[in-house]
Amino acid sequence: ILRGQETPAHQRPYMTSLQVSGKHICGGFLIADQWVLSAAHCLQDAGNATLQVLVGAHSLSEAEPNKRLLGVRKLFPHPNSSVENIYNDLLLIQLEERVSPSADVQILPFQREDRSVPAGTQCEVAGWGFISNTGRLPDKLHHVELSVISNTVCNTRIHYDGSITEKLMCTESKRKDSCKGDSGGPLVCNGVAEGVVATGARVCGNWKKPGIYTRIPPYVDWFDSIWAAAHQ
Numbered sequence: 001i002l003r004g005q006e007t008p009a010h011q012r013p014y015m016t017s018l019q020v021s022g023k024h025i026c027g028g029f030l031i032a033d034q035w036v037l038s039a040a041h042c043l044q045d046a047g048n049a050t051l052q053v054l055v056g057a058h059s060l061s062e063a064e065p066n067k068r069l070l071g072v073r074k075l076f077p078h079p080n081s082s083v084e085n086i087y088n089d090l091l092l093i094q095l096e097e098r099v100s101p102s103a104d105v106q107i108l109p110f111q112r113e114d115r116s117v118p119a120g121t122q123c124e125v126a127g128w129g130f131i132s133n134t135g136r137l138p139d140k141l142h143h144v145e146l147s148v149i150s151n152t153v154c155n156t157r158i159h160y161d162g163s164i165t166e167k168l169m170c171t172e173s174k175r176k177d178s179c180k181g182d183s184g185g186p187l188v189c190n191g192v193a194e195g196v197v198a199t200g201a202r203v204c205g206n207w208k209k210p211g212i213y214t215r216i217p218p219y220v221d222w223f224d225s226i227w228a229a230a231h232q
């Protein structure tokens, strides 16, 4: 998170850290007591190493009462996600066990209605990703408030020149922005998860390359199909 602020401890109790060998690689968030939503591109950073999901954390290193490092039962990258492009960049993670909700571990509701978030809406994104362009990683969770820009503006030549589909959305990226390690985290507007941080152009903090987020509503049927199969 570039030019945001350290989050007051456990104030975003839905946030999870996707880890490989104890190292943070991506964000993610609890959407049910055994399910985390993140980004498919995060699996590229993981190779075939064992993934774990940290819940209830503020600091990545310090001992905290409700901090739990959980195993992964199954990974569901979106079938149309690809290393080649920015589309369908979603990963559903089934945890080895159900989390027990606490002050520090809570589920974040996600948007089911497929209506675009109006341009100018103030949303926020949190994560343990880069807090500087030189690649400084924080120990504690950070968050930043970002303003939504319309897909029309985001698709102009100076920005993404038509590559932003109706399954994506953009936020301003002038100075404040998400960055490496924030992928998979939620874009929260009015208390509801509307999007998931997509790696997209990889650039951070450059106003010409707005932050790209995978919109959640278009994928609700996919979530429900996975849940139906998992709970048959």
Ligand SMILES: NCc1cccc(Nc2n[nH]c3ncnc(Nc4cccc(O)c4)c23)c1
Pocket: 132, 133, 134, 135, 173, 177, 178, 179, 180, 181, 182, 183, 197, 198, 199, 200, 201, 202, 203, 204, 205, 210, 211, 212
């Ligand atoms: N705001 C967009 C966004 C969201 C999520 C991830 C990302 N970036 C990245 N995702 N993966 C990456 N691998 C290498 N470098 C990366 N960005 C980078 C690194 C140093 C300086 C800088 O300005 C940008 C990224 C960018």
